[in-house]
Amino acid sequence: MAVKNVAADQERRDQALTACCMAAVAESDPVLAPARRSRLLMDCLAVLRAAHQPERAAQIRMKEFRKGLRGPLGPLLPPASGRPDRFDSMELFDAQGLARDAVKDLCSEHLVPLAALEQHWSWPRVRAEQDEQRLFGFMRRLAPEDYRHARTLLGRHAAGSVRELSRQWDRLWMRFDFFESVADWPWCQVDGWWYPCPVCRWPMRAVRSGPQFDVRCEAHAPRGVHYRYTPSGGPGPGELIGTGKAAVPVTPLPASADHLAVSRPVWRYGTLPVLLELQLRDAVVDLPYVELVMWPGEQRPDEYDLHITVAVPGKRVRHWRVDAKAWESVVALGAALTNRPALRKGLTIVLPDHQQSEQHFLAAQVRDRGVKVTTVSRLVSDIEKACGVVR
Ligand SMILES: [Zn+2]
Structure with missing residues (x-):
């Protein structure tokens, strides 16, 4: 057992060291765009935090991380429990603030193999969770009215021309910095054009298939949002057939650079759940005895999004506190929910x-926390039954 713990400690230490080395490389790369650098640093910080116990992890903020990178590494690393190593006193930058040549070697020698790292914390997931948290942080700071407005905008205006988006987002436009240029996303382009999904407005993915392209929304293809694109051979767009x-x-x-879309994590964890919530609202809002409050949790916007009450005279009042989730992987969603300390009963x-x-897979994971799992259609049918509506 003790041997195993030492190995686990060593692995955590290696993981932290990897994160520090990669951050140092990013910090000292002169050609890295600032936005890309800050994203890489956020990734590294998240991996570093994952190597620490939760209380310590919460104390390491970006400022401390960047400062810590410029001194002996000891304060950034989880304690070594096996034989002492040289890393506590090691410095990654020299007196001129340049990353030492040794950092790259160190990186390759001590780099935790990607597979091992992913057991703890996969890089894409780290990235996604950070953006999700950043989005919630932004939402939390809004006044209740702006908060509700921003939710609707996330659902209805997740992509488009700068002109149209700035008009729709209006007074929130300058504060919301989650848009990226579609010109930087080759995966959605065919012959210099992109196609918005008719459901979520976000760019559909274009995949070459012989002389043609399959164009489909990653989230809404299961609902039948997919097309076949045939190039025109000329300057204009080709033909898109459903x-x-x-x-x-x-x-x-x-x-072009003046067409923007919200970042992938914001689309996944912001836009898609809002669309589910709007779909749910539209299906039940006109039912008898239904009272519906949308996005009521101003204090904690991620707690629940929709409060539905059914009060049929003479019957017990029924409540649903709904949190819509549109994760690609239900397995990852289960893991994220299991780790969440405050999951509302x-x-x-x-x-x-x-x-x-x-x-059912997800339901089994959260059942002991008093949380239920269902789908949009099933919940609509449960609410209809509670209202006495028979279909
Ligand atoms: Zn879509």
Whole structure:
């Protein structure tokens, strides 16, 4: 057992060291764009934090991290429990503030193999969770009215031309910095054009298939949002033909720098759940005896998004406190929810209908926390039953 603990401690120390080395390389790379650098540093910080016990992890902020990188590494590393090593006193930068040549060697020697690192904390997931937290941080600082408005905008205006977006986001435009240029996203471009999903407005993915392209929304393809694109051979956009049942005609937009879309994590954890919530609201808002409050949790916006009450005279009042989730991986969602310290008892997690087959897997993971899991259609049908509506 003790041997195993020593090995686990060593692995955590290696993980922290890896994060520090990669951050030092990013800090000293002169050609790295500032936005990319700050993202890499956030990734590194998250990996470093994951190597520490939770109380210590919470104390390491970006400022301390960057300062710590410029001194002996000891304060940034979890304690060594095996034989002493040289890393506590090691410095990654020289007196001129340049990363030592040894850092790259150190990186390759002590780099925790990616597979091992991913057991703890996969890089894409770290990135995604950080952006999700950053989004919630932004939302939390808004006044209640702005907060509700921002939720709607996330659902309805997640991509488009700068002109249109700045008009729609209006007074929130300058404060919301989660947009990226579609021109930087080659995966959604065909012949210099991109196609917004008719459901979420976010760019659809274009994948070459022989002389043509399959164009589909990653989230809404299961609902039938997929197309086939044939290049025109000329300067204009080619022909886009719907191949799914929800593939209504969409207009091509130029993949230019003045077309923006929210970052992938913001689309995944901001836009998609809002669309589920709006879908749910539209389905039940006109039912008899239903009272519905959208995004009530101003204090803690991530706690629940929708409070539905059904008060049929003479019957027990029913409540649903709903949190919609549109994660690609229900397994990762389960892990994230299990790690969340304050999960509200009595919460109902709602998944998109196409994840119905995975619903039970997630339900089993959160059942002992008093949390239920369902899909949009199932919840609508439960609410209809509670109202006495028979379909
Ligand atoms: Zn979509």
